[in-house]
Amino acid sequence: MAAALLWASNAAVLMFVLLVLVAGWCRGVKVYETFLAGAQEGFELAVRLIPYLVGMLVAIATLRASGLLDIALAPLRGPLATLGLPPELLPLALARPLSGSASFALMADALQTYGPDSLLGRMASTMQGATDTTLYILTVYFGSVGVKRTRYALPVGLMADVAGIGAAVFIARLLWG
Amino acid sequence: MLDVLWLSFLVGGLGLALVNGRSEAVTLALMQASAEAVELALGLVGAMAFWLGLMRIAEEAGLVRGLARVLAPLFRFLFPSVPKGDQAEGAILMNIAANVLGLGNAATPLGLKAMQRLQELNPHPEEATPAMCTFLALNTCCVTLVPTAVLAARAAAGSSAPAVIVGPTFLATLTATVVAVAADRLFRSRWKR
Numbered sequence: 001m002a003a004a005l006l007w008a009s010n011a012a013v014l015m016f017v018l019l020v021l022v023a024g025w026c027r028g029v030k031v032y033e034t035f036l037a038g039a040q041e042g043f044e045l046a047v048r049l050i051p052y053l054v055g056m057l058v059a060i061a062t063l064r065a066s067g068l069l070d071i072a073l074a075p076l077r078g079p080l081a082t083l084g085l086p087p088e089l090l091p092l093a094l095a096r097p098l099s100g101s102a103s104f105a106l107m108a109d110a111l112q113t114y115g116p117d118s119l120l121g122r123m124a125s126t127m128q129g130a131t132d133t134t135l136y137i138l139t140v141y142f143g144s145v146g147v148k149r150t151r152y153a154l155p156v157g158l159m160a161d162v163a164g165i166g167a168a169v170f171i172a173r174l175l176w177g
Numbered sequence: 178m179l180d181v182l183w184l185s186f187l188v189g190g191l192g193l194a195l196v197n198g199r200s201e202a203v204t205l206a207l208m209q210a211s212a213e214a215v216e217l218a219l220g221l222v223g224a225m226a227f228w229l230g231l232m233r234i235a236e237e238a239g240l241v242r243g244l245a246r247v248l249a250p251l252f253r254f255l256f257p258s259v260p261k262g263d264q265a266e267g268a269i270l271m272n273i274a275a276n277v278l279g280l281g282n283a284a285t286p287l288g289l290k291a292m293q294r295l296q297e298l299n300p301h302p303e304e305a306t307p308a309m310c311t312f313l314a315l316n317t318c319c320v321t322l323v324p325t326a327v328l329a330a331r332a333a334a335g336s337s338a339p340a341v342i343v344g345p346t347f348l349a350t351l352t353a354t355v356v357a358v359a360a361d362r363l364f365r366s367r368w369k370r
Contacts, residue, residue: 013340016323017231024234031234038233042226046218053214059183061210062190065203071193098182108217108330116336122345125331129324129346131353132276134317137288141313142305144289145296149304152364153313159360160318164353171345 049101056105060091084169084177088114089124097161100133123172131164217333224329232280232325244277245270255315255358258298258308265294269312276319279326288316307365314361318353321346 024031063069073087080087092106110124134157142150194203235241248270252259259265268291275284291312299306305313324346331339 008344012343013323013328020231020235020238020240023240024238027238029234029237034234034237035230037230039226039230041233042229043222045229046221046225049221050215050218053218054211055183057210057214057217058207059186059190061206062194062203063186065206066190066194066199067197068190068193095182104326104330105214107327108334111330111334111336112213112217116331116334117338121331121334121336122342125324125327125342126345126349129321129327129342130349132317132319137316138313140285141288141292141316142309145292145302147296147299147303147305147309150313151305151310152361152368153305153310156310156314156357156360156364157317160314160353160357163356164318164349167349167352168345171348175345 049104052101053105053108056102057109060106060109063091083166084173085165086120086123088120089127092124092127093165096127096131096165097134097158098136100136103128103133119172119176122176123169126168126172127165130168131161134158134161217330220333221326221329224332225326228279228323228325228329232278235278236280241271241274241278241280244274248273255311256308258306259295260298263294263298265291265298265308268294273315273319276316277322279321279323284316288312307368310365311358311361314357315354318350318357320354321350 021031024034060069063072069091073090076090077087080090085093089110092103092110095103095106107124107128111121114120114124116122116125134154138150138153138157142148142153190203194200245267249266252266252270253261256266256269259269268287272284272287272291275287292309295306295309295312296302299309322343324343327342327346328339331342
């Protein structure tokens, strides 16, 4: 089961790339030109991330190097460990619903610190992919049309976040724990 | 919100470092982290450019449209209040399809367009309709087939197998989506004006 999932993960990406290229060619898309136009956007996106990354990585580095992170997470260590969530990834889990760029920076930091192929690195990647930025989406989408009373949208979004992060932890443990 | 969080991280860390004698280590960490951030972003450029280039082809080849058509039957179940063939239907389906393919940037304008149309159908413009809540729920947890940025970051960090997380991410987002739809249904039936 686990081996099949890992194989499918790798194969899915290649098959997806192949499918896109073949479909584009069959539909008469100018594939190379179109690719370049999209790639240009990728460059801009990565560069636009720099200030967010600097802001977050500096804050996290300060937290870690000063020892404050250890102090703050100490009381949570036990209960979280029983649930399978490593305390190192708690900041990521907490930031995920608040900000996409902040949680992205936290995930990138986990990849650097623990290695992308470690359990923590893989779990962090899955957590980052598992949910979207609930508060940002809520603010932007409802804000754009002037809805002020958002009913039950926030609790539903947050429940989905908890479920997504929980599932990410569980699956990562199952596969790589 | 994030403002307070960021400030307390920095002020707390710097304050503690001054009293527990770790100022040197923290100074070093500050410098290293800011340099690391730029390195990281530049390391992302290649992979992000590749994926977004590929996604542009997918869009122009009509794959987003095709996926939207596949998802159409599900739409009736999720949004019973949206009239059949309404322009909100197209925008919502395209937004979800873009999300599934990890096209965050392309998804947002489509989502805002869908929101506008849903607002025109809204009898109480200050309050969200059930359809809006369902749409938001789907957006905050959408099933993801290609987590573009995560793949790019893993490759940039030197992973020997960046794609191993694709299957797990799909399953985790599927779980989140099922929970979101169930919670949305539950809240909707219990909600009193």
